[in-house]
Amino acid sequence: MLFLLSLASYAKEEAHEFLVKVPDLGSCSQYKDTLQFYEQGACSKLIYDFNNKLNFYWGSKENKKESLNVFYEMWINKNNNITLDMPLIKLNLVYLLGQAKWFGYDEISNAELREYTLRYLDSKDAEIVSSAISALSIVGENQDIEFLKGIILTEKKGTAEKALSAAVMILKHHDQVSPFMAGLFPYIKRESLRVKIKSYM
Structure with missing residues (x-):
């Protein structure tokens, strides 16, 4: 299953194509609580593959404001896509969107990103804590x-x-x-x- 965001007015065709190729990870939203061990590994790989694609997209785009528009649409998640509400993915978006202040992009406040990040510093999930620390290094x-x-x-x-x-x-x-x-x-x-x-x- 693929998900599609309304990004036509924000991103060029290459950005749009990048997004529609990302699989729906909704079945992995509670993967450590509800899935068998081998399924957890598969979900973990899908989540990290997705985050790596986001990071690659950010690093490869010269127009950072264009990239930030894409990430902002994902952050506000108007379509309530489960994938985009997963902490490991959303914390990576914090890390990316937090860099907006260095590119004159003011669609989202640093305070909002920081507030979200602080919620996860005391998580019992080591992966989430690690992601929250990375995000806080940018928005803290x-x-x-x-x-x-x-x-x-x-x-x-x-x-x-x-x-x-x-x-x-x-x-x-x-x-x-x-x-x-x-x-x-x-x-x-x-x-x-x-x-x-x-x-x-």
Whole structure:
């Protein structure tokens, strides 16, 4: 099954063709709760393939405002397509739409994107948390550092490093990276994470 959005007035033919080729992932919306293990793997692959297509589309388009129009139509999801409401997909849209501020695109507020992202930082699903951290690195504000600090202090391999990188992206514009790392360092026990933190001090 294919889904189709009303994008004729927003995107060129190539963008339109890209969208109509994306499969309907509605059956995967609750895949970890309702499907067998082998089905979960299949759904996970479909979801990540779709996100990779979005990322490729973003990277390959010179006209970023045109791409952002496409992503915005997907975000507002007027047709209530289940696929577009899946957290792993919507958080990727946050990551992409959050870059709008660098291209003079103001159809969607950073505050709306940030609010959506913060809901998922404490998810029990590690994949969703990871996606939320990536999104927050783009739409986060200084006060969100405390959320990331809590994740870093868990020292969970991979997730803690990702939260650390997100904190750097948020703080680098305010010359606050080194003080943050210095305050964090004494509480970290894992050596590989200590080395990474020390590199920012």
